[in-house]
Amino acid sequence: MFIYYLDLAWRSIKNTPLLSLLMVLAISIGIGITITTLNIYQMASVNPAGERSSVLYEVRLWSQEADSWDEMNPQITYQDGFNLRQSDIPTRQTPMFMTGMAIQTEDPKQAPLLESARVSDSDFFALFSIPFIYGGPWDKAIDKEPGYQVVIRADLNQELFGGQNSVGKVLYLNQKPYKVAGVIDDWKPSPKYYDVNNGAFNDSERLYVPYSLAPIEEYQSWGNNQSWKNESIVTYQDKLASETHWNQYWVELNTPEQKQAYEQWLEGYIAQQQLLGRFASDSPYADISDVSEWLVINKVVPEDSKVLVGLSALFLIVCLVNMLGLLLAKFLKRAPEVGVRRAIGASRTQIFMQHMVEVGVVGFWGGLIGLIWAAVSLSVLSSRFGLEESLTQLDMSMWIIAPTVAITSALVAGLYPAWQICIANPSSHLKSQ
């Protein structure tokens, strides 16, 4: 029966090509716009940590004095970053910040390359489950005893070493030789959740160096630096000892007990720092948030894209109301034909089903064409506005969402017209012929 209805639907669409085209166009534009904005929204609101989202926590500390900042800063100071490493409660942990340096290889023809780099402990890689192609992180001992080792990302390895196994080879960073300890896969979480301070959709770093080298090599901060205190900072040592917030700190806590223990440990840490004259406010505290909370705190999803999703949903409704009107017109025009079918024995259910199938077909095509609109508009947006590729890739789920939304909404819009036509009295239509 379904096939027969499909056939009927196709005939009916062919009989009124202009009207059908208008309907498909209306629904496809509505779907196109909705999918475009929904895609940007969804790609922005992805939680890239996956199943590790609930065991990874970012640490924040209320270290400011009274009458200065009135909210928690998203970063911490270097001294806190350095001190927090003393806790043995977290399964893994790392302080970190962003820097940058000039890269040269032993090949003198290679022009120096200016790269941003991440300064962290060796736990960084296991903490964020970063897959290695060659080698591995530098030895844990280096986190205590500074050593010149480096981890690079696959695309940088391709540029510098032609993609071969470069473990053990030497790189010159600001003219100092570093040994390559490992090569990680093209790891680009989006949003860049481990450090959202300089743009949540920026590329992740291609170069990773040990945190223990920071005081020796005086890695400049390439990220945000914020301070509530007026301090004269001339040397790098001044900066390390200052109250400037420019480091991030992540820990892995696998059980609620572990989490509780760590929170207690942080309280103890604050009390100990207060004895040293720091954390001088009425109620200093520590806050740890897992990845999904962290993304919300940092407002990673732009408000504009939420507004757009809302408006485009309303837009889709307008398209549907429009379609509803057109369907009503179309079905009622065909009333005499329905009258004949009813007179020779078709039941109301059958008439109803027949029309719903027709509406479904229109919805299906609308969804499909809408998907094409969305793909086109996304690629236009990414080329015209340099939107990050990670936001404008058409998500696989949209191939299911688009036709589903289209068919469902078309069916909803079609309910009333189909109902109208099947309750109509056949005799009146037959008579007027």
Next chain:
Amino acid sequence: MFHIKPIISTLLRSKSGPLLLLAQIILSVAIVANASFIINERLALMSRDSGVAEDEVFDINIYNFGAGIDYGLQNSLDMQIIRDIPGVKAATSTSMTPLSGGGWSSTLTYGPSEESHKSAPQAAMYYGDEQMMEAMGVKLIEGRNFYPEEVQVGHPDSATKVILSKAFATHVFGEQSPIGQTLYAGGWGEQALEVIGVVEKLQGAWVNSSHLDNAMILNVELGLWPFTKFLVRADAGAMTELKPLITAALHQENKDRVIDGFRMISEHRQRVYQSHELMASVLSMMVILLLMITSLGLTGMVMFNIERRTKQIGTRRALGAKKRDIVSFFLVENYLIALVGGVIGGLLAVQLGQQLMSLYDLPKLALVYPVVTVAGLFVLTTIAVVFPARKAAKISPAIATRTV
């Protein structure tokens, strides 16, 4: 005279068609009013003047990675090299680039005594020398520029003189002349800065900040870090020729560095306003498509209504109605729907605007937007109705008598 009563009674007899039209109009008004309001707001943000000659100024970043460099010395050397290149009109070392989205800012303190001190609003800090104003193309309206011998080299703590943007000066000192006044970097009395000049307009780097127009220029050539920045002014379009010349000259002096940047301020502007431009473009697209769909839908519904009422029209014509009467019948009918839809839609628009304002960081919807949208709607209705209605008016009275 418009025969409103019979029109209303026809509308009430077959409700579904008019109701659908009504729903469509209400939603369209709500969306279009809010969308065009947001579009206009973003366009207004984007059209603000930065005070800088955006098509003539570009920035250069230099990263010195060689060991044992005296950054202050290197900086002065580099600046001389850049200034000596033919085609360069002015150049200065700088702490930041206007409209770049990144830079320095601080809140200064001022006041006659420690007890009565006040904090100035957040302001962007441009550290540079006597060529900075010329290099950016900002206009001095009061006081004077730095004298070359006043310019310090090295740490920001050594700044002593400051030139304020007019907006910033007015914020702090009101209508009284700021020349000769003192501002303090840090706490009151810490590092005194004498105000020596005021420029007409100079924006900072962060276009979404409410303090965008607050900026100051301080008399220090920074030279502390491997990273340095220069602002260069040349004829519009000259950057492409200058880029290789400048790069070669700087590399010849010292090869251990990476030199990049070379981005016009106009390009920075485009990047920094990109998200606003994106929002405005997507919403404009939405408004245009919505208007298209609504007018097509309107036409479709009117045509359908006319077809259903062919006999009725024929009868009226037979009974003496003129063509004009038929057209005006449909016009008035649709104006009625548009009026009701417009009023409800306008209310919904205001409501939606309020929701958006409370949920997101959007300003309050100005009432003129729903009003203009409803006015536009009437124009649209007229266009969508007149053509099918005129066709309807041509229906011959004989039609009415042909079938029963």
